Amino acid sequence: MAERPLRLGMAGGGPGAFIGPVHRMAARLDDRFAVVAGALSRSIGKSREQGARWGIAADRLYASAEEMIAAEAARDDGIEAIAITTPNASHAAITIAALRAGIAVICDKPMTATLAEAEAVAAVVAQTGVPFALTHAYTGYAMVREARARIAAGAIGPVRKVVAEYPQGWLSEPIEGTNAQAGWRTDPALAGAGGAIGDIGVHALQMAEYVSGLRVTELCAALSRVVPGRRLDDDCNVLLRFGRGVPGVLMASQISAGERNGIRVRVYGERGGFEWAQEVPDRLILRDADNSLRILHDGAPGLSDAARAATRLPPGHPEGLIEAFATLYRDFADAIGGVPGILDGRLPGITDGLRAMRFIELAVRSSETRRWLSFDGETL
Amino acid sequence: MAERPLRLGMAGGGPGAFIGPVHRMAARLDDRFAVVAGALSRSIGKSREQGARWGIAADRLYASAEEMIAAEAARDDGIEAIAITTPNASHAAITIAALRAGIAVICDKPMTATLAEAEAVAAVVAQTGVPFALTHAYTGYAMVREARARIAAGAIGPVRKVVAEYPQGWLSEPIEGTNAQAGWRTDPALAGAGGAIGDIGVHALQMAEYVSGLRVTELCAALSRVVPGRRLDDDCNVLLRFGRGVPGVLMASQISAGERNGIRVRVYGERGGFEWAQEVPDRLILRDADNSLRILHDGAPGLSDAARAATRLPPGHPEGLIEAFATLYRDFADAIGGVPGILDGRLPGITDGLRAMRFIELAVRSSETRRWLSFDGETL
Amino acid sequence: MAERPLRLGMAGGGPGAFIGPVHRMAARLDDRFAVVAGALSRSIGKSREQGARWGIAADRLYASAEEMIAAEAARDDGIEAIAITTPNASHAAITIAALRAGIAVICDKPMTATLAEAEAVAAVVAQTGVPFALTHAYTGYAMVREARARIAAGAIGPVRKVVAEYPQGWLSEPIEGTNAQAGWRTDPALAGAGGAIGDIGVHALQMAEYVSGLRVTELCAALSRVVPGRRLDDDCNVLLRFGRGVPGVLMASQISAGERNGIRVRVYGERGGFEWAQEVPDRLILRDADNSLRILHDGAPGLSDAARAATRLPPGHPEGLIEAFATLYRDFADAIGGVPGILDGRLPGITDGLRAMRFIELAVRSSETRRWLSFDGETL
Amino acid sequence: MAERPLRLGMAGGGPGAFIGPVHRMAARLDDRFAVVAGALSRSIGKSREQGARWGIAADRLYASAEEMIAAEAARDDGIEAIAITTPNASHAAITIAALRAGIAVICDKPMTATLAEAEAVAAVVAQTGVPFALTHAYTGYAMVREARARIAAGAIGPVRKVVAEYPQGWLSEPIEGTNAQAGWRTDPALAGAGGAIGDIGVHALQMAEYVSGLRVTELCAALSRVVPGRRLDDDCNVLLRFGRGVPGVLMASQISAGERNGIRVRVYGERGGFEWAQEVPDRLILRDADNSLRILHDGAPGLSDAARAATRLPPGHPEGLIEAFATLYRDFADAIGGVPGILDGRLPGITDGLRAMRFIELAVRSSETRRWLSFDGETL
Known part of the structure; x- marks a missing residue:
């Protein structure tokens, strides 16, 4: 304890x-x-x-x-x-x-x-x-960890397709002049080369890899500056290839008017698929090959140790983003305490951080050249 | 501050x-x-x-x-x-x-x-x-307060019907011998005269009154001991009359197998109705008279001060039960600090506590006698 | 064929x-x-x-x-x-x-x-x-039949609770002067003693019995005339007892502003519960005792013969009310053709018709006397 | 009449x-x-x-x-x-x-x-x-037409992003040997150069253009043969550019295990977005810029003439695919009867047919060459 x-x-x-x-x-x-x-x-x-x-x-x-x-x-x-x-x-x-x-x-x-x-x-x-940890906070949700654990255990067979989305709408108007959060995120001097791809696209990438257990090996990106006058991308759509040639799609957008914070990941395997959406975080949807949906709930019996360790309350008592963040801090304390295999495992660390920064660079370049790139930077 | x-x-x-x-x-x-x-x-x-x-x-x-x-x-x-x-x-x-x-x-x-x-x-x-406060925790959710504020402001016109439900399934098997939480709740010596009606029925009552702004004046209850051998009610269904003769229904059950913690309230007025369900607490459904549904979200622009004061995060970042509880503690601190009108207002206090205890007694008696009772205890 | x-x-x-x-x-x-x-x-x-x-x-x-x-x-x-x-x-x-x-x-x-x-x-x-058949059209939906078949086969164990609701909002204003459909339904001379209870309450009763396989034995009703000047009930809430003492609730309302045609039934058994809602008719929700939801879909593999016989299209291709009606006509043709056991079985017939008419009479009387009645008409 | x-x-x-x-x-x-x-x-x-x-x-x-x-x-x-x-x-x-x-x-x-x-x-x-008409049946749904009409009328301002998806799972196993429907669809001799892209991708394209009112001008496709031994694509992901440079994504898949027939389209504009999903066809989701969702329902007051003309039943009485098909036949009869502007307007005709066939060819070529192509066939 x-x-x-x-x-x-x-x-x-x-x-x-x-x-x-x-x-x-x-x-x-x-x-x-x-x-x-x-x-x-x-x-x-x-x-x-x-x-x-x-x-x-x-x-x-x-x-x-x-x-x-x-x-x-x-x-x-x-x-x-x-x-x-x-x-x-x-x-x-x-x-x-x-x-x-x-x-x-x-x-x-x-x-x-x-x-x-x-x-x-x-x-x-x-x-x-x-120890170095990175707060990709959504990885602290119990049902994200349930999906990751079940996929790793082969629950849906080998993964065949991954779709990660992150739609937001809060930058659908040019508010950068008056909103500080918007200001630095849309300013290349402060935010770097990536706008939405850097701010939220990296969350989508990290989630895709975290849940599926696969790594992106190739990508082809289309970044847009939708709002007139914007200097960085505010809408990004990316074709992906993961290891074993598994296809995928990543979408990140801050001009999807009406969307709040809709990060969502779908992973399909040979025998079914999982879907998780951050706005209803205590649910994990399992699509069975028999066309039924099974909706698993945080706190329920039968979940993995990974999910249980990320849960504080009984079933039907929602936990939110602060609790997900707190789970990362639990993990971080365990890592500091010497528990092995946590960093770059259930707790994002240097590897995820490096990959994210590389992803931003590649996505920007792919979009500019309109070409497929390997994750090593080679033009395909 | x-x-x-x-x-x-x-x-x-x-x-x-x-x-x-x-x-x-x-x-x-x-x-x-x-x-x-x-x-x-x-x-x-x-x-x-x-x-x-x-x-x-x-x-x-x-x-x-x-x-x-x-x-x-x-x-x-x-x-x-x-x-x-x-x-x-x-x-x-x-x-x-x-x-x-x-x-x-x-x-x-x-x-x-x-x-x-x-x-x-x-x-x-x-x-x-x-100051005396009672932690009916669900009243700490921002969207419960939004519903309460909008109804008080006449958004749906005079209230015409109230339905409050609280289905759970965790006592659908006779686990009282091995589960401490179940043990005391099903033991008349520890829990008093009410089983489910006392444990969760009072939450449903309190929510019905808190959101609608009305008070129950008459009731007719049917309490059941569904699981063989159980000594207190584990399923309760109650017909209600509120002030102005407004009809209502209250259901509380701990043998609704498969249910988690489904407290839910619906309030219909002349021009539409609100629905809130605890398991997706950051959403408030507004049924418009034009047959459209409007789903309002925690943190969004355009919500009441009451909701804003109960919100910590931007739209799309879920808050859960711990945060709802924390909102009650905020209110409690304000009440201690001398802010007037909080207790028995947005923060449940002695009035809700008294009504709940009376409700338990009345429901048990109504069920035993199979008669309608007034909230004053008169047989109708 | x-x-x-x-x-x-x-x-x-x-x-x-x-x-x-x-x-x-x-x-x-x-x-x-x-x-x-x-x-x-x-x-x-x-x-x-x-x-x-x-x-x-x-x-x-x-x-x-x-x-x-x-x-x-x-x-x-x-x-x-x-x-x-x-x-x-x-x-x-x-x-x-x-x-x-x-x-x-x-x-x-x-x-x-x-x-x-x-x-x-x-x-x-x-x-x-x-042959005499009655078009309780909702019984023609495949997933209603799936629920009925699974419950009859013991999928959730003995039934323990039944909740049937039928909220509508179209009579929330006094439109009887200008709308012909509203006119005759609210006129005692044309509609008989029951308003909403007779128009839609009987659908809820029939659905409750059809799906659960149980019969109502006792009831206590509260009928209201909510809209000023209305001469028949427009909101009805009824406590039920089914055989074996199984508790239940029936709600039927035509003043639930914003509701369209929300007939919905929930049946809980010892090991789980089913929920079906007419507005998304091709889905059947199974609440498992492990707190997961399973959503079964019309047309999917693994469904009962009863559902398959009521389905025309592959999974994911919605069928609606006309098709449900058509299924009753199929059954009726089979009954005329001499197939035994259809009437008063999967196809509503004289028994359902008689029970519905008795139910209206009892509900009106129970509400007026504020007393529980047995289905035989005895005051309890 | x-x-x-x-x-x-x-x-x-x-x-x-x-x-x-x-x-x-x-x-x-x-x-x-x-x-x-x-x-x-x-x-x-x-x-x-x-x-x-x-x-x-x-x-x-x-x-x-x-x-x-x-x-x-x-x-x-x-x-x-x-x-x-x-x-x-x-x-x-x-x-x-x-x-x-x-x-x-x-x-x-x-x-x-x-x-x-x-x-x-x-x-x-x-x-x-x-007259020549093409049965893209989903265009017969009332709420698809409502979305199209509202977008054309400027309800969400200029369109800024379009996402069209069509996930199915029925070909996630190699059933082509035993299932006739699968057999011809996966055989290049019978199905042509496109597998999933030709069978369902064209529906997604047509829906994207039909609802948004825009035309695809450029694309970059990644087609995969996921199931071992399959000779045609069974998973397709396509980056799109519409007129005015509007970005889009199209996904069509027949190996998304557990999916039924999930065609779904999202169109975002400057002031909100629409979402429609075929499996719940009588609902249209409108995301407002204020972060609320409005769910519009088939048959409700306030809908467009376009939707009303495609509706047979009152609100809350579902219509399904057969009715959507029937609406196309109504349109077809009107077109034969000489009503102008129907073909290639609300009723798909030769234009949609031609574009679909060109789209298949372009997507196959883009995927093989890993290059962006213009809709005219130019390599970009």
Whole structure:
């Protein structure tokens, strides 16, 4: 059972932040972490304001993540892990500093702003052996893990087709001038070469591979800038080939007006198919070859250990995104505690991070050249 | 905005408990409460074991709730509120002791074991004026509040029909010998005169009244003991009349095999109807008179302040039962902070508690006599 | 295989009629009947106009059903069956005349306007032995038959609870002055003692008994006249007891604003439950005791003979109400052809008709007296 | 209103046929056609057997469609239209013979076996001016027409993205040896160059264009032969560009195990999106930009004339595929009767047929070369 909570420092999460507070709620939910230090804002005043509200000691609120890492590493009761929820461009530097200080890292996606940074981070992970986790939060849902476990166990036979979609509609109007979230995501200087493909396409890719157990080997992408004046793609459609030649499709869109946050994955095998949709996350649809649908529910008897370990409540008592995030933090605590096989297994890590950054680059290039590319970058 | 967290003591919630830990997660989620004291188990050893895990100081772990109330009331930094998650039979005594000590109470439902106890609690609430809240957790969901707000604002015109259902299937086999949760719920000595009607029927009643804004005035109940050998009702069906003669139906069942936790309410008015189902809690169905369905989603623009205040995440990011519970804790903190109109308003309090206990008694009597009764107890 | 179509005469179905043309489409769909004669309207002119359009020989269009029966009975190639789609008040007389002439009857529901008439019809059915069928059309859906067959075969164990609902919203405004369909249904002189209970409550009763295989033995009804000025019930809620004391609930409403034609039945047994809803008729939901849902589809492999015999198209190709009606006509043709066990079995007949008329009378009386009644009429 | 039924001859539809009888049921349903002649089978014996059952005069049952056309054209009361439900390879010859004889043609899809044949048919249509219709049956559903009408009227603003899917699972095992339907569809000699792309991909294309009002201008296809030993594609994924550069995706699959007949189309515009799925055909989902879903229902008030004209029953009374087919026959009768703008408008005709045949050719070529192609055949 859980012992004392691990000591966590937060980078990001100041007043007005969205994802930082979600990380904190998730980290605390199962008492696997206590938030004891923070560099919550580039403004030390705001950092202290938020930190006080959160009960963090004043002397452990820092002006920058780098300062926090240095100071905490020098304490006997210093942080054992850091949660990185700052803008993407700062991820690589903070991650590398933390890893070198022996502090485990859990980083919001995307891992870095560029593929080159991602490769640099990967080198440090390999070199230091310090745990590095990436919060592809949807992988924390019990029924995603149920699908993954059943497919791995052969429940539907060899996988034959994978469809991953991520439709959103919130960028269907040119709100980048007035909405901060929209602003940086549509600005090449801040978001990198990918718009929707980088923001949500990578979630779809990661989910496709996570659930199916296959890796994409080839792709052909069509990226569009649908809203007039937009400088990065806001709609992406990609043909995929996975290992063994398995066909697939990936769609990611932020101009699908009326859609909320519809990430959904379908994996078909020889003997049936699974479908999971994030907006009703406690259900997993199994299409049987006999044309019946079986809808499996979170918490029900007969589910895998993988799902059970990601469930807090009895059947029919919904858990949501915060709980899914919390499951990643549980996994992260287990990984820090030395449980083997978690990172790059049920908990996304450096491998998923690297693949995502490469995928963005390839998708952009494929779309520009209108050609199929191998995942190694070869034109086909 | 939220200042420092209020100091909360927990009664119940020891190792193996279900609802106690949910209360704690909920209380902490939005930083409105910090759990600083506990009488977590009748075994002080277990109380200390759990308390240590939760970071409660050893000297604030107590052997009983009564001891906790006495000791904490004497401290300058004593608890300001108590969460009661012990077995029903102990609710009244703990509640009364806390209220008399000026400690605000948030109590799991049902409020008490008997109607007489409920009336005693109500007297003390009236006398002391100390806040008393009841965790009918489903009232914490944003879309329940949206329905309530829209109906109150006349969105569907005067209410004409109310149907509240609560089907479960987990007691469809005689598991009371081996399952502790089933054991006490089916034992008249521990659960009182009502089985399913007391355990979940009261949730359906409360939801029907909370959403519709109407009060039940008459009822005719048919309670059944479906599983052979069961000593309390496990299936209940009740005809209702609300104020203005509005007809209604309430169904509560724990032998509806295959059902999970299907509490669902439908309210029809002159110009349309609302439907909400707990298992997909972030959706509210509005049936328009033009035969279209409108499905409203948690977090979307255009929702009421009531719903917005109960929402943490953007559209399409599910929140679940823990978050709904946390919303009740937010309300409770506001009530303690002196915000008027919350208790017995958006946050269930003594009125709902009393009505529920009376409802149980009436339903049992109506079923035995096969007669309609008024809510005042008159045979019709 | 099917031989030549049987010769059918139609009573009712003139210009502007709704249900008469549905009967004709259904009768012809599978080539089991050819419509060769008609008394389509009380106006012989309109009868001829419609008859010409339908290709009926001019000399076989009659001024009244009674005339048609007399004339056709005298022909060598006279009609072998009559479809009665006239207003309720005329059903009994036409039925009795046809049966006495040896002409098989398929009659739209309700069977008659009064219980006394129903008993008179029943006596003639018993006396003549001529086939009599009642078009409770929903029993023609394949998945209703699948549920019935599986329950009869013990798929969910002994039945323990039955819930039948029939919400509609089309009478939520007082349209009786301007809408002919509404006019006669809300007029006691034309519709008899029952409003919604007689119009659609009987469908719910019949469906409950048809699918569950049980019979109602006791009931307690609450009928309401919700729309001001309405003279017959427009909302009905009924507590039921079936044989073996099985509890049940029946709801029928025509003021549930926004509802279309939502007849739905749920039957729970010891080991699971079935749910069927008319608006998605090709699906049958099986709730398994393991908390999964299995959704069975019309046309799929593994379904019962009963469902297969009621299916025309492969899986995923929807069939609707006309096809369900047509299945009743298939059954009726088989019954006329001498196949035993069809009437009062898979095809509703005199028994269902009698029970429905008795149910209306009992529900009205129970509601007025606010007492439970046995199905034999005893006050409990 | 409808006058006398038009005289229809059937090519195909002998004993054991599937689609022929559907055509006949549909043609007769609304009394716009009477089936008076037939070349129902290549065996005259079988043709007569079926014809007798259907009430066709013995002297109007023929040994071949060509013979029927010749003989009927010579009669004063000869057929006015022919329904072609024979194997694809015979479509072109029969169609051309009929058109030259002045007999209107309604042909099952695909229009022909090859693009060259399609062009030949198109030439004769142009030359003779005789009505030619193609039964893309899903275009007969009321809610498909509602979506088309609303999009054309600007309800969601300019279209920005189109996704058309057609997953089936029935060929997920190599059943071609034992299942006749599978046999010819997977045989290049009988089915032509396209497998799934030709059998169902063309439906998806036609639906995408029909509903959106846009035309595909460029495509990049990935066709797979998933089942070992299969000689034609059984899974197809296609990136699309429509006019104005609008992006799209088309998926058609017959190895998506567990899927039945899931054709589904989504069209997103600037201000919302429509979704329609064939398996629940009487519903149209409108995603509003405010994140609510509106589900529109067949038969409801407020729908377009286009939908109303394709509806027979009140709201909540499902209509299915036979009725959708019947709507095409209604349109066809109107077109024969001289109503302008129906063919290649609401009723698919030669244009859709030609585009489909070209699409098959392009998709096969694009997949083989792994290149984008323009709809004119240019490599991009």
